[in-house]
Amino acid sequence: MASTNGVTVRSARADERAEIVRLSEVCFGMRLGPADLEYVGQVFPIERALVAVDGDRIVGHTNDRTMTVTVPGARTVQACGVTSVVVAPTHRRRGILRALYTEQHRRTEAERVPLTIFTASEGTIYGRFGYGPSIVANEISVRGRTAEFRPTTPDPGGVQVASLDEAKVRLPEIYDRWRRLVPGAQARPEGRWQQRFFADAVQNEESSPQFFLIHPDGYAILRRAWHEDKNIATVREVRAVTAEAHAALWRILLSLDLVHTVEATLSDHDPLPYLVTNPRLVRVTGRHDALWTRIMDIPAALTARTYQRDLDLVLSVDDPFRDAGGSFALRVRDGVAECARTDRTPDLELGIDVLGSLYFGGYRAKVFAAANRIQAKDAAVLRAFDEAFTAERDAELGWFF
Structure with a gap:
C-alpha cells in the first residue's frame, strides 16, 4: 500500500497478532488478559487491521469495524468505529499516523460509510484529521446514604438484584431498547457483552465481582471496593429507557448499605441532581470527551x-x-x-x-x-x-x- 520514510502501511496478517498486541500494550501502558484478547479478536478481527512496517517490525497499527449508531430522531446510521491507533515510541514524528489514517479513511470512503468515530486517548491529535469531540461524559461522586430524594421524586420500585445468568439474558434486550433512543449509542456486539460479563464477573484483588440491578426498563452494573477504609461503589453502567426506571435505579444505588461513596458517569443533563433535595451532593469530579466524530459524507x-x-x-x-x-x-x-x-x-x-x-x-x-x-x-x-x-x-x- 502506502510508504513513507521507509515505513510501509499494509493490511495485517493473522500471524502478526501477537506482535500487534505487544505494541498496543507498550503504547497504552497495560496488559491485556485472556478475555480481552478474545474480545478484541471477535469484535475487531485482524482482517480489518492495518499495520505500519519498518523492515520486519510492526511500528504502527489501527483497526476498525462498522457500527450501527443512533442519531437524533431515533434513527440509525452506519459508522466506521476505529480502535487501537498506535505508533511505536521509537518511530514518532515520521508521518506514520498520517499514513495509517490516510489509508484508513480511503478505505472508509470506498465503503461509502458516512461517519467515522472513535474514543480518543489524547485530545490534541485528531482535529487535524477532521475529528471533533461529539459526546461529553461527567464523572460524579455522591457520599453514600446522604442524598435525600425530593417528595416529588417518583418511587416506582420494580428493581431486583439479578444473578449473572439473569443479567446475560435480560441486559442485552434492555440495552438495545435504550440505545435506539439515545444519540451516539451503538448496537453492542455479542463479543463485547461476553467480555463485560465474563472478564469482569469475578472478584479480584482490587474490587468485588460485578453486581447487577435490573428494572423492566433499565439496569445498573456496579462493583464495590475498599480504599483507605472506605467502601466505594463504582457504577459502571446505568441504562434507563424511561424516567421511572432511572429514578428507581438511583433510589437503590444511593441507599446501598456500608457504602461511603457512589461513583458514576452522567451526561450533561442527567436528572439525578434534580431528584434530590441537595443537588450539591452530586459532585462533578471530572469531565471528558467520550467520543470523537468525523463526517465522511x-x-x-x-x-x-x-x-x-x-x-x-x-x-x-x-x-x-x-x-x-x-x-x-x-x-x-x-x-x-x-x-x-x-x-x-x-x-x-x-x-x-x-x-x-x-x-x-x-x-x-x-x-x-x-x-x-x-x-x-x-x-x-x-x-x-x-x-x-x-x-x-x-x-x-x-x-x-
Missing part, C-alpha cells in the same frame, strides 16, 4: 438525522484532511433534511471537525461561534442553525472501544 450524514426546527441555508465546510468539504445547501422541513453540493454563497462557515462535534447534538453551535470557529452571516442564521442541531436526549456513548 456530508449529505449522507446530515440527511440521516432529524432536526429541531426548519432550516434553509448554505454551509461552507472546510476539510483539511480529505475531500469531504465544500459548500452544501441544507434544507430542513418538519425535521427532515435535504442536502446537496451547491455553488451558492454560504450563510455559515465552519470546519468539518466542528460539524462532527455538532452532529449528535452534544455540543452547541453558538458556543463554537463565540470561539470564532463558526462564522455566520448574521445572528438569525446562527440562532436557527444552533437550535436545529440540538437533540431531545443527551448524546451518550453506548460502549467503549
Whole structure:
C-alpha cells in the first residue's frame, strides 16, 4: 500500500497478532488478559487491521469495524468505529499516523460509510484529521446514604438484584431498547457483552465481582471496593429507557448499605441532581470527551438525522484532511433534511471537525461561534442553525472501544 520514510502501511496478517498486541500494550501502558484478547479478536478481527512496517517490525497499527449508531430522531446510521491507533515510541514524528489514517479513511470512503468515530486517548491529535469531540461524559461522586430524594421524586420500585445468568439474558434486550433512543449509542456486539460479563464477573484483588440491578426498563452494573477504609461503589453502567426506571435505579444505588461513596458517569443533563433535595451532593469530579466524530459524507450524514426546527441555508465546510468539504445547501422541513453540493454563497462557515462535534447534538453551535470557529452571516442564521442541531436526549456513548 502506502510508504513513507521507509515505513510501509499494509493490511495485517493473522500471524502478526501477537506482535500487534505487544505494541498496543507498550503504547497504552497495560496488559491485556485472556478475555480481552478474545474480545478484541471477535469484535475487531485482524482482517480489518492495518499495520505500519519498518523492515520486519510492526511500528504502527489501527483497526476498525462498522457500527450501527443512533442519531437524533431515533434513527440509525452506519459508522466506521476505529480502535487501537498506535505508533511505536521509537518511530514518532515520521508521518506514520498520517499514513495509517490516510489509508484508513480511503478505505472508509470506498465503503461509502458516512461517519467515522472513535474514543480518543489524547485530545490534541485528531482535529487535524477532521475529528471533533461529539459526546461529553461527567464523572460524579455522591457520599453514600446522604442524598435525600425530593417528595416529588417518583418511587416506582420494580428493581431486583439479578444473578449473572439473569443479567446475560435480560441486559442485552434492555440495552438495545435504550440505545435506539439515545444519540451516539451503538448496537453492542455479542463479543463485547461476553467480555463485560465474563472478564469482569469475578472478584479480584482490587474490587468485588460485578453486581447487577435490573428494572423492566433499565439496569445498573456496579462493583464495590475498599480504599483507605472506605467502601466505594463504582457504577459502571446505568441504562434507563424511561424516567421511572432511572429514578428507581438511583433510589437503590444511593441507599446501598456500608457504602461511603457512589461513583458514576452522567451526561450533561442527567436528572439525578434534580431528584434530590441537595443537588450539591452530586459532585462533578471530572469531565471528558467520550467520543470523537468525523463526517465522511456530508449529505449522507446530515440527511440521516432529524432536526429541531426548519432550516434553509448554505454551509461552507472546510476539510483539511480529505475531500469531504465544500459548500452544501441544507434544507430542513418538519425535521427532515435535504442536502446537496451547491455553488451558492454560504450563510455559515465552519470546519468539518466542528460539524462532527455538532452532529449528535452534544455540543452547541453558538458556543463554537463565540470561539470564532463558526462564522455566520448574521445572528438569525446562527440562532436557527444552533437550535436545529440540538437533540431531545443527551448524546451518550453506548460502549467503549
